[in-house]
Amino acid sequence: MTTYDQETHTHKHNCINDLRHLNQITDHEIRLSHCLSSAGIKAIKAVKVRSLQLATSRSTSSVRTGYDKTMTNPPKSRRSHAHSAQSVESLLAPRALDLTAGRNIPRVQVKSPTSHPFLYRKRIGDIAPGIRDGELVQVTHGSGTVLGYGFFNSKAEIAVRMLSLGPDPIDAPFWDALLSRAVDLRTKFLKLNEQTDTYRLIHAEGDGLSGLVVDRYGDTLSAEVYSLAMLQRVDAILERLQTLCGTKHWRIRTAPQVHGQEGFVGLEPKISAEAPERVTVQEFGTRFRVEFTGGHKTGFFCDQRDNRRRLADFCRDRTVLDICCYTGGFAVQAKKLGQAREVTAVDLDEVPLELAKDNANLNQARVQFVHADAYSYMRDMVRNGRKYEVVILDPPKLIRNRLELEEGTRAHFDMNRLAMQLVEPGGLLLTCSCSGLLDEPTFLRLLHSAAQKAVPQGSEVDLSRPGRTLQILAKTGASSDHPVTMVCPETEYLRAMWLRVH
Numbered sequence: 170m171t172t173y174d175q176e177t178h179t180h181k182h183n184c185i186n187d188l189r190h191l192n193q194i195t196d197h198e199i200r201l202s203h204c205l206s207s208a209g210i211k212a213i214k215a216v217k218v219r220s221l222q223l224a225t226s227r228s229t230s231s232v233r234t235g236y237d238k239t240m241t242n243p244p245k246s247r248r249s250h251a252h253s254a255q256s257v258e259s260l261l262a263p264r265a266l267d268l269t270a271g272r273n274i275p276r277v278q279v280k281s282p283t284s285h286p287f288l289y290r291k292r293i294g295d296i297a298p299g300i301r302d303g304e305l306v307q308v309t310h311g312s313g314t315v316l317g318y319g320f321f322n323s324k325a326e327i328a329v330r331m332l333s334l335g336p337d338p339i340d341a342p343f344w345d346a347l348l349s350r351a352v353d354l355r356t357k358f359l360k361l362n363e364q365t366d367t368y369r370l371i372h373a374e375g376d377g378l379s380g381l382v383v384d385r386y387g388d389t390l391s392a393e394v395y396s397l398a399m400l401q402r403v404d405a406i407l408e409r410l411q412t413l414c415g416t417k418h419w420r421i422r423t424a425p426q427v428h429g430q431e432g433f434v435g436l437e438p439k440i441s442a443e444a445p446e447r448v449t450v451q452e453f454g455t456r457f458r459v460e461f462t463g464g465h466k467t468g469f470f471c472d473q474r475d476n477r478r479r480l481a482d483f484c485r486d487r488t489v490l491d492i493c494c495y496t497g498g499f500a501v502q503a504k505k506l507g508q509a510r511e512v513t514a515v516d517l518d519e520v521p522l523e524l525a526k527d528n529a530n531l532n533q534a535r536v537q538f539v540h541a542d543a544y545s546y547m548r549d550m551v552r553n554g555r556k557y558e559v560v561i562l563d564p565p566k567l568i569r570n571r572l573e574l575e576e577g578t579r580a581h582f583d584m585n586r587l588a589m590q591l592v593e594p595g596g597l598l599l600t601c602s603c604s605g606l607l608d609e610p611t612f613l614r615l616l617h618s619a620a621q622k623a624v625p626q627g628s629e630v631d632l633s634r635p636g637r638t639l640q641i642l643a644k645t646g647a648s649s650d651h652p653v654t655m656v657c658p659e660t661e662y663l664r665a666m667w668l669r670v671h
Contacts, residue, residue: 260302260397261436263404267305269318269338274307275300277321277329282310284656286374288319288329296321302432303397305332305339320380320398324432330379330396348406351376352413355385355650367450367459368650369471370410374660375652383410384471386448386459389418397431418444420461426569449531453478455505456531457496460524470498472647473563476599476665479645480561481507483597487558490550490591491515492543492584497525497536499561499599504534509559512536515546547587558596562588568604577604582615589623589637592670597642605662609644612664620670643667 275297306321319331355361361368371383380396394400407419423435448459459469484507491500494514503509516522529536568577592598623636647663
């Protein structure tokens, strides 16, 4: 590590510690920090401080007005609910899957009908008194037309997450059909078991279970919960999924943002008896070790499976650079499946980098792993005149909310501008964004602009003769086990652009 890198790393470390003292940084953001410049970390710090100020302001406002968060016009019949007034143990306790038969289901009225799975506060009209957070409600419109059923949370901006549309009751056959449909998509329709033993089994809104993601890793189901209602019911859902899939173990963790979005503090991870801390899975014959403790999300990026397979077709006898390699998915497949001549993989996060080395050794794949800051490494390679025939740029999520949109977009621009300078003329750049708020037109404009300015630092940019020119070979996204429902297209988050760079 150079003196410059050491100074940069120290500056980042100080900024991260400041954020830790503010209790405003998550494990994901620590992971993200390894792919950002120190200026980017300072920007995150500024955004976080502002977010904390806004949260404090909102909290004060809720005390004054008797309702919480940013709701400026609370529904007329809303009563002030506070999770502190409920037993936290009771609130977060596991529940059975809801059945409507023989029950008086409380009603929530919406101001206008919609088929979208998210009912935000501003859409809510009258609310029946006494509804508990996480409870199943009947959603109606007008004189009582039943639009469907969903789960209510007074503390969330998404006040109701829809479970079903129409007046049909929620019964045991409903739950059986919902979960069987999700399993059948992966096992019978996509036939994923013939390719891999790790895939997304439940993809939130895409499978009708808003607020829940479940991945399968061999004999282990790993669930990540984003909503109060799903936290209350995830045990029962996993029990049914285990019966359908024949798996032996399960793990449950709450997403780090649930406190801000759902109004409750997430629980410590829950695991079944004898559940392993590490498993070995395979995709297309290549083996990968998955660490559940400390792993990003649920342990492994299933969403890039098809892109890893596709990339291998471009790698034979070529030089490959994988930036932000994490646990080495692209790098190992480029060598193992793609038979690349030379593979270099870069990440600053030491723990997943060690796992990446294990994955390469597991497959007898010779990969050069570099423990370095992505920006510093790319700048050094540009200065040295180094180029690669295939470059992969797959950073962690840089934009998680609209407050981060400007800085995250700038980070994408800076990283792509550097990456493009490292591609051999006529070579391939696979550049990805998993930030749903960065839509495709904006991402493409960003890439075009980055290409124009893809010249060594200090060089004059001549717009009549751009730094690099791009050909779009393909646009792909998450693997097909990550379906997107047509009524909620904004949940399509992963964008992968396959660019030939001249």
